[in-house]
Amino acid sequence: MSPVGQLRALEPSDMQEVVRVQTAAFAPSLTEPPEALLCKINGFPRGAWGCFCEEELAGYIICVPWKGEKALPLGDTKVIPPEQADHLYIHDLAVHPDHRGKGVATRLVTQAIELARKTRSSRIALTSVQGSQKFWAGWGFRSRQKFEYAPGAPAVYMVRERGSHS
Numbered sequence: 001m002s003p004v005g006q007l008r009a010l011e012p013s014d015m016q017e018v019v020r021v022q023t024a025a026f027a028p029s030l031t032e033p034p035e036a037l038l039c040k041i042n043g044f045p046r047g048a049w050g051c052f053c054e055e056e057l058a059g060y061i062i063c064v065p066w067k068g069e070k071a072l073p074l075g076d077t078k079v080i081p082p083e084q085a086d087h088l089y090i091h092d093l094a095v096h097p098d099h100r101g102k103g104v105a106t107r108l109v110t111q112a113i114e115l116a117r118k119t120r121s122s123r124i125a126l127t128s129v130q131g132s133q134k135f136w137a138g139w140g141f142r143s144r145q146k147f148e149y150a151p152g153a154p155a156v157y158m159v160r161e162r163g164s165h166s
């Protein structure tokens with residue numbers, strides 16, 4: 001499959017596009033206000049990328065340094081400084097329905113794994129929602145705990161250990 005779109009770091013000026021893709025990709029109970037997304041992009045710019053087709057955002061990923069074995073709360077406006085963190089957390093991955101099945105998520109997840117490798121992150125964690133568990137399992141993430149992330153939104157906390165990306 002030939003690469004789709006252009007990958008670059010997300011910037012605060014991309015927020016309108018990020019919100020558009022988020023709204024199209026997630027159930028309403030799983031969407032976050034722009035300030036919750038923006039604080040993560042501003043707090044850890046190395047961890048946020050978008051894949052653009054022309055000027056349009058096809059998909060994005062937002063990763064932050066995180067601590068402990070727990071999900072990052074939805075809507076949270078905190079980011080842990082990298083020196084206090086003990087792993088990389090993929091907080092958000094979304095591809096607009098018009099651009100799915102073309103390898104956009106593959107490019108974005110590859111970026112996150114490369115960042116984990118460069119920063120020697122002990123592990124990568126995430127919260128799988130909307131039935132994406134098999135997608136993440138394909139990237140070497142293992143299920144740790146099932147829980148309800150938002151009302152009516154079952155989720156699975158998943159972890160990929162360093163051995164898979166060192």
Ligand SMILES: CC(C)(COP(=O)(O)OP(=O)(O)OC[C@H]1O[C@@H](n2cnc3c(N)ncnc32)[C@H](O)[C@@H]1OP(=O)(O)O)[C@@H](O)C(=O)NCCC(=O)NCCS
Nearest residue numbers: 025094095100101102103104105106128129130132134135
């Ligand atoms: C899950 C998602 C990010 C995949 O994006 P995408 O750009 O279509 O994925 P890709 O084209 O890179 O697909 C990569 C592979 O994963 C597979 N895949 C995609 N979504 C999947 C899913 N939900 N479950 C299992 N496999 C999946 C594809 O079939 C493809 O397999 P192949 O390489 O054998 O053909 C996208 O469907 C999405 O944004 N969903 C809504 C938001 C969401 O649920 N995000 C994850 C939250 S944790």
